[in-house]
Amino acid sequence: MKANPRDVFTGTYYIDGDVAAAYGALAAGCKFLGGYPITPSTEAAEAFARKAPYVGAQFIQMEDELGSIASVLGASWSGKKSMTITSGPGYSLMMENIGLGAAMEIPFVIINIQRSGPSTGVPTSTGQADIMQSKWGANGDYEVIALAPESPQESFDFAIKAFNLAERYRVPVMFMADECVGHMTEKVVIPDASEIEVEPRRFYQGKKEEYIPYRRDQDLVPPIVKAGDGYHLYITGLTHDERGYPLLDHRSLPKIEKAKVIHKKSTNPYLVDKIRKNKDEIIEMQEDHLEDAEVVIVSYGITSRVAYRAFEQARQEGIKVGMLRLITVWPFPDDRIAELAKKVKGFVVPEINYGQIVFEVDRCSHGKANTILVPHGGASVHKPDDILGAIKKIVKDNKKYEQVIEYTTTLEKTIFKGSLTEKIKK
Amino acid sequence: MTEMRFAGFGGQGIIRSGIILGRAISIYDHGFATMNQSFGPEARGGACSSQMVISDTKVLYPYVSRTDFLIAMSQEGYDKFIDELKEDGTLIIDSDLVKPKTDKKIFGIPSTRIAEELGNRIIANVVMLGFMTAVTKVVSVEAMKKTIPESVPQRFIELNIEAFDRGYHYRAE
Numbered sequence: 001m002k003a004n005p006r007d008v009f010t011g012t013y014y015i016d017g018d019v020a021a022a023y024g025a026l027a028a029g030c031k032f033l034g035g036y037p038i039t040p041s042t043e044a045a046e047a048f049a050r051k052a053p054y055v056g057a058q059f060i061q062m063e064d065e066l067g068s069i070a071s072v073l074g075a076s077w078s079g080k081k082s083m084t085i086t087s088g089p090g091y092s093l094m095m096e097n098i099g100l101g102a103a104m105e106i107p108f109v110i111i112n113i114q115r116s117g118p119s120t121g122v123p124t125s126t127g128q129a130d131i132m133q134s135k136w137g138a139n140g141d142y143e144v145i146a147l148a149p150e151s152p153q154e155s156f157d158f159a160i161k162a163f164n165l166a167e168r169y170r171v172p173v174m175f176m177a178d179e180c181v182g183h184m185t186e187k188v189v190i191p192d193a194s195e196i197e198v199e200p201r202r203f204y205q206g207k208k209e210e211y212i213p214y215r216r217d218q219d220l221v222p223p224i225v226k227a228g229d230g231y232h233l234y235i236t237g238l239t240h241d242e243r244g245y246p247l248l249d250h251r252s253l254p255k256i257e258k259a260k261v262i263h264k265k266s267t268n269p270y271l272v273d274k275i276r277k278n279k280d281e282i283i284e285m286q287e288d289h290l291e292d293a294e295v296v297i298v299s300y301g302i303t304s305r306v307a308y309r310a311f312e313q314a315r316q317e318g319i320k321v322g323m324l325r326l327i328t329v330w331p332f333p334d335d336r337i338a339e340l341a342k343k344v345k346g347f348v349v350p351e352i353n354y355g356q357i358v359f360e361v362d363r364c365s366h367g368k369a370n371t372i373l374v375p376h377g378g379a380s381v382h383k384p385d386d387i388l389g390a391i392k393k394i395v396k397d398n399k400k401y402e403q404v405i406e407y408t409t410t411l412e413k414t415i416f417k418g419s420l421t422e423k424i425k426k
Numbered sequence: 427m428t429e430m431r432f433a434g435f436g437g438q439g440i441i442r443s444g445i446i447l448g449r450a451i452s453i454y455d456h457g458f459a460t461m462n463q464s465f466g467p468e469a470r471g472g473a474c475s476s477q478m479v480i481s482d483t484k485v486l487y488p489y490v491s492r493t494d495f496l497i498a499m500s501q502e503g504y505d506k507f508i509d510e511l512k513e514d515g516t517l518i519i520d521s522d523l524v525k526p527k528t529d530k531k532i533f534g535i536p537s538t539r540i541a542e543e544l545g546n547r548i549i550a551n552v553v554m555l556g557f558m559t560a561v562t563k564v565v566s567v568e569a570m571k572k573t574i575p576e577s578v579p580q581r582f583i584e585l586n587i588e589a590f591d592r593g594y595h596y597r598a599e
Contacts, residue, residue: 014449
């Protein structure tokens with residue numbers, strides 16, 4: 001389906017990643033934002049609020065993040081494409097209801113403009129340390145989809161992608177930008193509505209009296225209805241069967257295939273299977289020069305831009321390096337990494353944290369290739385030289401490492417003598 | 427690649443200057459300009475700066491490290507960022523507000539005073555943009571003149587263009 005022209009603010013802009021994300025959400029057909037504005041994501045909420053009246057959308061500034069995410073779940077059940085916008089501390093507060101959303105299979109988007117540090121951290125500076133939290137934040141087993149844009153243009157494009165995936169799979173989608181992308185201002189081209197593909201909500205088409213809330217289509221995703229349209233709808237965070245009724249005995253636990261009585265099937269396994277079994281359709285990567293690569297840089301978000309400079313320098317010096325950029329960080333491209341691990345010397349993983357995705361890369365390489373982490377404490381981005389140094393180290397060492405190793409030349413300087421300290425002094 | 431920093435205090439239009447310049451370059455001059463901003467918690471009066479990387483190809487590293495141009499509208503901004511300016515870089519200042527102590531190349535203009543003469547000190551940044559356009563040549567005059575009307579309220583367009591021209595034609599001492 002094409003986007004509604006009313007929702008698309010076609011034109012050429014010079015805007016930051018926050019604003020671009022808001023315009024992307026609107027273009028995707030988002031009609032509800034429940035949020036509690038927080039630096040560095042505030043500009044996104046402001047931009048959405050400013051445009052909302054023109055497209056029939058609503059923004060409610062809720063009392064806090066718990067209320068924000070709860071309002072999003074409710075709005076989405078009412079039939080509207082919905083989202084919230086936040087940053088680290090708010091994201092943490094939302095975890096409980098993200099789990100509820102995943103269990104109830106509600107489509108919604110969370111825009112998280114990541115700041116640096118745990119807890120309140122440094123509100124105005126960048127980080128990529130919420131990336132594991134985005135997958136494992138709430139209790140129990142469930143899968144999510146996470147996207148990482150590297151520019152304001154991608155902020156716009158990926159916001160649309162996020163909504164399309166959320167609606168397609170009835171799953172929370174995490175838009176994991178970072179402060180650098182959020183506050184970076186660049187040219188953004190918003191195309192005509194006729195060039196934007198949007199996923200309509202998967203409404204149930206059958207007879208009202210035959211509706212069963214969690215009966216699935218072939219692709220394991222159940223169609224949805226609007227609350228209040230007269231369907232018999234029972235939804236709960238308790239583990240439930242197809243009808244949505246709580247299912248609290250041992251039969252709720254085994255994998256789907258084993259349960260014989262249809263109504264006694266737990267929906268729990270589907271929360272992971274609907275993503276895992278469709279992962280080939282969901283996963284998106286950008287690959288460059290992987291054919292002859294001896295060393296592969298695996299990166300995401302703003303870090304992939306900086307890594308690209310290291311990639312170019314290394315290639316100029318004759319080092320066979322390749323780039324693998326994660327567009328969807330979750331689900332993780334296990335198979336691709338495993339395949340590459342068999343033929344390359346090693347992976348270099350720069351990220352603005354002290355090691356998160358690097359361990360996923362190491363897990364998938366099954367001991368076949370070396371893995372080097374180029375850590376960064378936040379507040380700024382990597383120096384390309386750090387990434388280049390790690391690439392050269394793998395080439396030079398030419399031996400198998402026992403474990404994931406760290407490589408950095410300027411880490412101390414970046415964290416303790418650089419801009420972070422200056423900001424704290426003030 | 428050219429690296430540039432605007433520095434001043436909140437309320438002087440420092441961030442706005444960056445947006446106007448970046449927009450002119452990336453939309454009308456078809457170049458690549460990536461702007462990043464930093465500011466304190468205060469709405470006005472706090473230290474504030476915007477940094478810009480300008481290139482013919484996609485900008486990969488979004489922050490400045492060694493600037494080619496520093497445009498300082500306050501003494502604090504000058505003090506904080508002068509060391510970041512390259513040895514052969516160019517310092518551009520509001521000559522009434524900044525007292526430089528450096529042997530790097532300097533161009534000064536009393537932009538705030540000129541803006542007051544024109545009737546509104548709020549357009550000091552536009553006077554500075556005009557001056558900067560002439561000195562740095564990183565952007566075309568045509569691109570700036572197309573961008574300014576899009577970036578200010580309708581009733582202030584004429585005043586802003588006048589401010590830009592005053593800056594552009596100013597002969598630095």
